[in-house]
Amino acid sequence: MNILIIEDEILIQRSLKLLLEKKKHFVDTASSGREALNLIPHKSYDRIVCDLMLQDITGFDVIEGSKKYYGPEEIKKKFVIITAYSSESALQKANNYGCPIIKKPFADIQQALEAITELPNE
Amino acid sequence: MENQSNSSLKKKYPPLRIFLDSFTCSKWKSLFPDSDDFLYSPEVALSQVAVHSDQSYLHFCWTAGENHNLKILPRQSNVHNILNLLRNSDLHTSGIHHLSEKSTRQKSLLKTVEKKLTENNLLKNFNKLEKLQLQLAKEDNISNLPHILLQQPFFKNYEAAQILLHEKGSKEAILIKTTPSHEEDIFITDTATFTRIFNSIKKSKFKQFDSKLFENCEKEFTQNFLGTYLAIDMNLSNHNLILMLSRNEFLSIQEDEKKQFISITSELKPIIESFINKASQKRKSQILEAAINLVPQGIEIACEKDNEIVFRNSYLQDNINDSQKQTINRIIKLENAKSLILYNKEDDFSDNPEIMHQQRIILLGELFNTLKHELSNPLFGIQLSLELLGEEEGFWQQFPEEKIMISDMKAGVKKCQTIIENFSRLYTPLDRHIEVDIRDLINEILILAKSEIKLINKDLLFCGFEHEEDFILMSNPTYLAQILFNLIINSAQAMKNKHFVSPIRPEIAILVTHCNNRIEIEINDNGPGISQLAQDKLFDPFFTTKKQGTGLGLSICKKLAKHLKGEINYQGVGPLEGASFLLSLPI
Numbered sequence: 001m002n003i004l005i006i007e008d009e010i011l012i013q014r015s016l017k018l019l020l021e022k023k024k025h026f027v028d029t030a031s032s033g034r035e036a037l038n039l040i041p042h043k044s045y046d047r048i049v050c051d052l053m054l055q056d057i058t059g060f061d062v063i064e065g066s067k068k069y070y071g072p073e074e075i076k077k078k079f080v081i082i083t084a085y086s087s088e089s090a091l092q093k094a095n096n097y098g099c100p101i102i103k104k105p106f107a108d109i110q111q112a113l114e115a116i117t118e119l120p121n122e
Numbered sequence: 123m124e125n126q127s128n129s130s131l132k133k134k135y136p137p138l139r140i141f142l143d144s145f146t147c148s149k150w151k152s153l154f155p156d157s158d159d160f161l162y163s164p165e166v167a168l169s170q171v172a173v174h175s176d177q178s179y180l181h182f183c184w185t186a187g188e189n190h191n192l193k194i195l196p197r198q199s200n201v202h203n204i205l206n207l208l209r210n211s212d213l214h215t216s217g218i219h220h221l222s223e224k225s226t227r228q229k230s231l232l233k234t235v236e237k238k239l240t241e242n243n244l245l246k247n248f249n250k251l252e253k254l255q256l257q258l259a260k261e262d263n264i265s266n267l268p269h270i271l272l273q274q275p276f277f278k279n280y281e282a283a284q285i286l287l288h289e290k291g292s293k294e295a296i297l298i299k300t301t302p303s304h305e306e307d308i309f310i311t312d313t314a315t316f317t318r319i320f321n322s323i324k325k326s327k328f329k330q331f332d333s334k335l336f337e338n339c340e341k342e343f344t345q346n347f348l349g350t351y352l353a354i355d356m357n358l359s360n361h362n363l364i365l366m367l368s369r370n371e372f373l374s375i376q377e378d379e380k381k382q383f384i385s386i387t388s389e390l391k392p393i394i395e396s397f398i399n400k401a402s403q404k405r406k407s408q409i410l411e412a413a414i415n416l417v418p419q420g421i422e423i424a425c426e427k428d429n430e431i432v433f434r435n436s437y438l439q440d441n442i443n444d445s446q447k448q449t450i451n452r453i454i455k456l457e458n459a460k461s462l463i464l465y466n467k468e469d470d471f472s473d474n475p476e477i478m479h480q481q482r483i484i485l486l487g488e489l490f491n492t493l494k495h496e497l498s499n500p501l502f503g504i505q506l507s508l509e510l511l512g513e514e515e516g517f518w519q520q521f522p523e524e525k526i527m528i529s530d531m532k533a534g535v536k537k538c539q540t541i542i543e544n545f546s547r548l549y550t551p552l553d554r555h556i557e558v559d560i561r562d563l564i565n566e567i568l569i570l571a572k573s574e575i576k577l578i579n580k581d582l583l584f585c586g587f588e589h590e591e592d593f594i595l596m597s598n599p600t601y602l603a604q605i606l607f608n609l610i611i612n613s614a615q616a617m618k619n620k621h622f623v624s625p626i627r628p629e630i631a632i633l634v635t636h637c638n639n640r641i642e643i644e645i646n647d648n649g650p651g652i653s654q655l656a657q658d659k660l661f662d663p664f665f666t667t668k669k670q671g672t673g674l675g676l677s678i679c680k681k682l683a684k685h686l687k688g689e690i691n692y693q694g695v696g697p698l699e700g701a702s703f704l705l706s707l708p709i
Binding site: 010011012014015016018019022053084085104105106109 | 495498500503513
């Protein structure tokens with residue numbers, strides 16, 4: 001699948017990309033929200049892995065921004081939120097979008113990778 | 123045969139080395155100042171005669187060779203008895219190696235003592251001095267000194283007494299009077315006046331003065347103090363003192379009376395000195411208390427430690443209304459226990475220790491969150507990279523050692539992440555209660571306190587927990603952790619002050635009991651324990667026995683326990699015979 005990783009920590013970004021590419025996926029990366037919003041309209045991503053705390057805007061802002069291109073159902077299916085930030089309000093908000101949330105650091109890396117690359121049910 | 127006693131060569135007796143214990147020291151030393159005849163030994167082993175006193179007796183011992191009791195005397199003995207004792211001592215022959223040597227020493231001691239005593243009429247006055255000393259021991263009011271002195275038998279011919287006192291380094295001197303009608307008052311004058319008078323007296327040979335000495339002084343000096351009088355200057359350790367005695371007559375005073383005055387006052391010097399030191403301190407405290415009572419605020423003394431007195435503003439209480447909150451708080455500083463400085467602080471209510479503490483916890487919580495976030499990301503990055511590296515099986519087969527290194531690195535990162543995770547569980551928003559596993563919490567606290575309790579034996583016991591769910595309680599881990607952490611640190615720090623003789627080691631035993639719908643956590647140690655005096659003030663704010671302590675720890679713990687609907691109590695010495703605290707919580 002086509003995957004977009006939005007993460008500002010370079011080491012995480014690169015490692016995730018390599019791990020996913022080993023599983024034969026096509027991975028693009030963005031280090032900031034704005035960069036991501038520039039990439040999204042130009043490619044059809046099956047999955048967007050988005051960190052909440054980005055340098056410029058939050059992950060939620062990215063989701064809002066991509067509403068231009070995706071409907072709510074697609075948002076639910078495409079976005080996977082990863083975050084080290086575990087506040088109640090953040091988790092609540094993510095739930096409102098219907099997206100899965102994976103806490104950083106991954107408790108089980110392989111499991112997390114599977115969740116990211118899970119094929120959406122029709 | 124020549125009479126040896128008439129020999130022109132006078133026999134010189136070597137100085138006698140005497141050891142005095144502290145009580146005897148205070149009595150005898152004034153009678154026998156260091157001189158050719160007496161040498162004071164700091165230790166029994168270096169002395170020839172040792173004098174010890176206990177509750178009721180004076181023990182005299184020869185210390186050379188065997189420790190042999192000369193005789194035991196009732197403590198209030200006067201010097202007569204002591205002399206008699208020395209004259210008629212029965213020496214036990216058993217155990218004495220050099221009998222003749224003892225006799226010589228005995229004679230020597232006797233001669234020197236007799237000489238000293240008769241020289242200064244000390245024998246006569248010894249009893250009287252002793253009585254005076256006892257009387258002054260019970261007295262601590264400085265203004266009573268002239269009156270008490272006037273009552274002494276050696277001053278029975280005098281009608282009025284005045285004392286001029288200057289504390290060395292102070293900017294003022296005080297004049298304490300007593301009149302025939304026993305009216306006492308204290309008058310304050312300046313150092314220059316005092317020094318002028320003091321020097322005049324010092325220079326004078328005859329110590330007789332009249333009103334001329336007080337020329338250019340305030341009238342208080344001569345009020346009710348007329349005629350000729352004797353005055354003596356005394357240089358004490360912390361004060362300069364002038365004692366003046368008058369008959370309120372204008373006749374000149376007899377020669378031998380003057381001599382007597384000079385001699386008795388020199389004997390009085392140590393007695394007066396110790397009294398002045400005591401009374402002077404008392405006077406300072408009295409001035410201070412009076413000052414405090416005049417301050418128009420609700421200020422009370424919270425506690426005293428070392429040389430500090432800590433004040434608390436009683437307006438900072440739980441149930442004060444908003445208008446009272448607008449009251450200006452004051453910070454009070456003590457300077458030399460003589461003056462009070464009040465600082466106004468504009469409405470800075472955060473001086474309330476509890477609020478300060480809450481704010482600190484919130485701040486720490488925020489800081490910690492930021493730190494956690496900043497650390498998590500890089501660590502996660504490393505973790506992922508290691509995962510990647512490890513996947514190249516074919517590659518690592520050639521480098522087995524390096525492969526192990528990668529495993530180790532993964533483990534290291536995992537450990538860092540666990541530490542962050544554990545600590546973050548300790549900081550929850552203040553009013554929230556969540557599920558807390560008491561085992562995990564206590565273990566985390568022990569890790570947090572690791573540096574303080576490294577060398578201490580730790581025991582953790584759980585009692586009455588039958589099911590897994592018994593370990594879970596709804597509580598606030600932040601508060602709980604704070605209380606337990608505080609108690610453990612207190613134990614650890616207290617035990618630093620106790621000397622443990624091997625094989626005994628400092629020990630903290632934590633006993634967690636589950637019963638009657640409560641969880642009770644008992645922290646016991648085998649430290650020095652808590653003094654009777656401190657036990658009542660244990661949970662008072664600002665009470666501390668530590669040099670650098672704020673005294674806030676336990677009082678805050680008590681409040682936190684209340685927030686948790688539990689309570690914290692001191693249980694006495696506990697099973698380890700040190701100190702035991704119990705935190706009791708509802709489930």
